[in-house]
């Protein structure tokens with residue numbers, strides 16, 4: 001059965017490859033391997049681990065020094081990790097996309113207003129309007145989060161630029177083990193209808209690209225697949241990223257030629 005997205009036939013757009021890097025040293029191999037969106041994240045700190053400010057600033061300095069022009073993204077962690085009185089909220093203006101997760105928000109009566117307040121505080125401190133990416137988890141029950149449908153709806157209401165569907169736990173199944181292509185296709189259609197960018201991640205591997213290319217998301221995100229032996233806390237490898245990017249291009253070309 002094909003999972004081919006309806007609008008993909010009319011709009012065979014290019015799916016971009018996002019690679020999560022943990023520091024400035026990983027930027028060059030990521031770009032050389034074919035990364036098109038550079039995402040800063042500390043994989044030791046969970047699905048959306050935030051990198052330390054010093055590491056982030058050094059990485060931004062590297063991007064300026066070497067004129068890195070691809071979009072930059074950053075994992076901000078989970079909403080529940082941000083306390084309302086936190087002072088240092090400034091995010092470098094070079095960062096385009098901010099990813100926020102909602103584990104432990106299930107049942108909270110004020111998670112939406114907490115998130116709106118955080119968006120406002122960050123944008124006021126940064127004096128910059130970032131593009132927010134709401135993160136829905138395929139294993140949302142385990143994460144005590146909300147369903148991807150609810151996150152999608154709230155992302156629209158809060159003026160987000162996109163929705164990322166990822167996995168919270170990296171030990172209990174990969175994206176395609178947890179959500180069927182049909183469900184992912186349905187969420188993608190809903191996101192598209194609401195002009196949200198849609199990104200897919202969650203321990204993705206090269207062999208997932210057959211299904212993922214049919215789904216034609218805007219962005220595919222990887223960390224584990226960029227590392228030796230799929231070990232997401234090891235250093236990334238240019239060759240692993242290149243192999244992944246090559247297979248993405250191959251799949252996209254196959255779709256174009258029917």
Ligand SMILES: O=C[C@H](O)COP(=O)(O)O
Nearest residue numbers: 020201202203221223224
């Ligand atoms: O945003 C994408 C994630 O960093 C993907 O990480 P992962 O491939 O280890 O699940």
